[in-house]
Amino acid sequence: MDDKTKVLEREQLDIESLRESEVDLRLPAVVPREPYPIETLAPDARQQTRAVGQRATRPDGRLHGLGQTRYIDDLSFPGMLHARIKRAGIASARIKSIDTSAAESMPGVMAVLTGKEIPTNSFGPSFQDQPVLVDDLVFHAGDGVAAVAAVTEQIANEALAKIVVEYEPLPAVLDPVAAMREDSPKVHAPDSNIYATKVIRKGDIEKGFAESDHIFEGRFSTQMIEHVSLEPHAAIADWDANGRLTVWATIGRITLARSDMARTLKLPMSRIRIIGTIVGGNFGGKNEITQEPALALLSKKTGRPVKGVFTRGEEFTSTTTRHPIVMDYKSGVANDGRIIARQIRLVLDGGAYCSWSETTLGKACILAPGPYKIDNVVAEAFVVYTNKTMTGAMRGFGAPQVCFAYESHMDDIAKALGKDPLEIRLLNAFDEGSPSPTGQVLHSVVVKESLRKAADRFGWEPRS
Amino acid sequence: MKRRGRGIACMWYPIGFTVSANPSAATVKVNEDGTATVLTGTVETGQGSLTVLGQIAAEALGIATDDVHVVSADTDTTPMDTGAIASRTTYVTGNAIWLAAEAAKAILFEAAAPILGVKVSQLEAKDRKIQVKNFPQRNVSIGEVAHRSQAVLGQPAIGSASWNPPTVAMDPDTGQGKPFATYVYATQIAEVDVDDETGEVEVLRIAAAHDCGTAINPMLVEGQVEGGISMGVGMALQEEMLFDADGRHINPNLTNYIMPTSLDMPEITVDIVQDFDPTGPFGAKGVGEPTAVPTAAAILNAIHDAVGVRVTSLPATSEKVLAAIKASRAVEQKQIPA
DSSP states (O other): OHHHHHHHHHHHHHHHHHHHHHHHHHSOOOOOOOOOOSSOOOOGGGGOSSOTTOOOOOHHHHHHHTTOOOOGGGOOOTTOEEEEEEEOOSSSEEEEEEEOHHHHTSTTEEEEEEGGGSSSOOBOSSSOOBOSSOSSEEOSTTOEEEEEEESSHHHHHHHHHHOEEEEEEOOOOOOHHHHTSTTSOOTTTTSOSEEEEEEEEESOHHHHHHHOSEEEEEEEEOOOBOOOOSSOOEEEEEEOTTSOEEEEEOOSOHHHHHHHHHHHHTOOGGGEEEEEOOOSOOTTTTSSOSSHHHHHHHHHHHTSOEEEEOOHHHHHHHSOBBOOEEEEEEEEEOTTSOEEEEEEEEEEEOOSSOTTHHHHHHHHHHHTTOSBOOSEEEEEEEEEOOSSSOBOOOTTTTHHHHHHHHHHHHHHHHHHHTOOHHHHHHHHBOOTTOBOTTSOBOOSOOHHHHHHHHHHHHTOOOOO | OEEEEEEEEEEEEEESOSSSOOOEEEEEEEOTTSOEEEEEOOOOOSSOHHHHHHHHHHHHHTOOGGGEEEEEOBTTTSOOBOOSOTTOIIIIIHHHHHHHHHHHHHHHHHHHHHHHTSOGGGEEEETTEEEETTEEEEEEEHHHHHHIIIIISOOOOEEEEEEOOOOBOOOTTTOOSBOOSEEEEEEEEEEEEEETTTOOEEEEEEEEEEEOBSOSSHHHHHHHHHHHHHHHHIIIIIOOOOBOTTSOBSOOSTTTSOOOOGGGOOEEEEEEEOOOOTTSGGGBOOOTGGGGSSHHHHHHHHHHHHHSOOOOBSOOOHHHHHHHHHHHHHHHHHHSOO
16 A cells, blocks of 8 residues: 555655656756856966976866867857768769869758869878869779868758769779789879888898897788867868968868968968867877868859768778788797797878878888897888778877787787796896897887886786 | 786987978067067967977076067068978977077177176076076066167077078988987886776876977977876877778768767876986977887786787777677687696
């Protein structure tokens, strides 16, 4: 009986609360006015006068926490249009025709742009091999073929579906090792698919192997990875009546962005202003322009500010990624665990465009022998075009890949020789003043200190 | 059955560009009340660089972090900077800001020397004051000096400077040269559980010991290390862009491209290795990228330690680990003598 009463009571309460919420729903939603404290609640660390070494909080942290930081997608200007880019969806092809007439005649569509309208349709930090929008050949499925500016993002999306592109499919090159062969189809014909190489030679590798007690070999490979920043690539371009261009962009390198914009748009630098907004994650993925020249030209065509925000899908298919690398290691080791000689060959999948591949190639090659004293080294690295999403800068520039290889290889050596993994590293690691594989005398070297500190913290004990 | 393993990986990583020039320029303006404004062309991309750069300017001027406001990332108003790349911001931009602050400070010292009746070389900036070295009781507040310098002497305390890391070109045939001005070093040790029936790997804890020269802001260094490890976990076990036979990306979404979440994160301990680089601002080098470098290697070595199989291609998905375990058992069974 009691239980039944309770149930009835509860139902009554539920009904009451529903009524209350109905009342609430009828009222306009007004956020209670809680004025933010005028004074910043500055913790002591920000007030210390030995500023270095202090655990000072970030001035932007407060704004992030209160939702007051304005990322690109929070910015809006009167009359602003929204841009979307049509993606090829085919890895390798010749464009036979692009028909934008149906899209252009849609109500709400203000302008359509194709690659042929871009004054200098190529950019890139090392080689200028990347078009803003492809005009003749498609080099990977994420390539942009046309851009639309419309009054809403929805209309822009609908317009993309009405753009008709006719392709003549071409053979796609997907495997970087196969792409190195002479008879492979060329991604950027007539150039070789191998577009940059690096070599490091130190000592006498053959003599080193001959003097070694053991030879170890291994092949390691890594995958393609996307940065997946929380904030996608986004920008707003405003081409004003004086012919001056202002771009708000999620770019970590505004100086390079301005020179890339000046090149692609054939504008003097004094007429371009790049404002780097607070960037919601970079990790190497926002070190160069992407859609900005297209947004600028759409703004020029329409006389209105134009915003473009990549979808998560475009972040994967149409921005740079981490290089997959195939890594061959061969090491000559003495009985006591000392590495006498090491030979390395790296093949980097460069994707459709160079981007930061040349830099990644160089760093991967230099770092590939590991932080170890090795007198005889040969490291060769190749970066190869394929018809895949372009690879570029990503946190570590090839170092996480080669570290995976040289440290896996090191443990294989340790196991074969019955050595403790910590001990064999301490035996081989750089000291202050050790020469690097490129012959550089190293200073401020604390690799052994880091090994001991991590081992202490972890509680690493040698196993018998 | 779950099998536990441990794996170690150490690394080295350079700060700044490979040989090529990657300069930074900066301007430091000391206001009439002794606070300061820094102009830099670098961009805050979430790592806290503007906080660290403000701390460097504050340290050079003898004022607090909160006294410095950093203006960044506008090609019309801020000096050129190579940008937020190559773990270079603290080291290269930091050096430029340090030099610019020193130039502004020199103007303040010129104004303060007659007030305190000593030579410029006898002055130091500390605790928001300009004081005589070894005689801190003889001092004048930095605000008073800045005001006097600007409003009485007509010399506003503004300093500009640039810096570029010194390198030596690499020989094209042998690669010999000095491609980078400095390097950082680090070790991470991972402990994992591997389920030998499913191949599933759980990373339990990672002990990370990172060198960054002087830690300008230890809290932000710890944040970088923890963030880098999350990327390393994804690289080791989960993340992979997959393409079909025609070269189309087949998992361009976060449903099928699996990122580590907080549930995948191990317990992390961060140690900052004591180091001082005389070429960096107040001994600092950098820390951004290296934090993501040794994680995957340490986890893969821990998997090897746990179940005795060497996965040689990343990511070490459950399927791949299980296949390797089965393959190694097949070999073991064949080796049993009849």
